[in-house]
Amino acid sequence: MTLFIDRLAQAGRWRRRATADKVVLALGLLLLAISLPPWPGAALVLAVAWGAALFGAGVPPGDWLRLNAAPLGFALTGAAALAVEWSDGGVHLAADHGVRAALVVLRTAAGASCLLLLAATTPTPDLLRGSRRVGLPAEIAEVALLTWRFLFLLLDAAAAIRAAQEARLGWQGWRRSLRSLGLLVAMLLPRAMERARRLEIGLAARGFNGSLPMLSPVRPVSPAFLVAALGGEAMVAGVSLWLS
Secondary structure, three states, rough: OOHHHHHHHHOOOOOOHHHHHHHHHHHHHHHHHHHHHHHHHOOOOOOEEEEEEEEHHOOOOOHHHHHHHHHHHHHHHHHHHHHHHEEEEEEEEOOOOOOHHHEEEEEEEEHHHHHHHHHHHHHHHHHHHHHOOOOOOOOHHHHHHHHHHHHHHHHHHHHHHHHHHHOOOOOHHHHHHHHHHHHHHHHHHHHHHHHHHHHHHHHHHOOOOOOOOOOOOOOOOOHHHHHHHHHHHHHHHHHHHHOO
């Protein structure tokens, strides 16, 4: 799922927009989702986040629904405990008819959509570089970048092993598939350790001292985007407080 989100961010319409622009929009909406009443505040935040993702950033609707399915599923599972009550007579609907459960789901969905908006429009390296500008230690950022890169290497190795197994009909039937899966995992671990060792040797040979300088394009902050984002968030807050 992490790599799927990163692919969306790399190919998205907001790929070349400054990280600060997207942070102001997404985290500002997240703050509103936490602080405003679930109805109508979280509902308005949810609508704005979905509109920004689908129409502003151009995230494909199917991919956006797939991203939101997992957190929404967790929210619905947790809210089920609030929607019902146990008594001597068995299980029945809560006294508030599930209103509290619906508000929890609404607030959770709004908050998750705000974070997914940032993740689906900002690649991981950009997020880490932005975090370093606000005080994240260089060592933590470099380890995170190396781990992120290592995931792609592991996927390439797993794809090569599976292709070789499929060429030998190793995934025909559930018995062979289960055996092939076990062999894939068993072969992947030594390859992962070997690649990690090579990476460590390569970094040491280049005099790695805790920081890997990289060229990154300068993306200036867009005043118009910031004004629109802050103005929209202020409007959401005003409408929510007026209706509540």
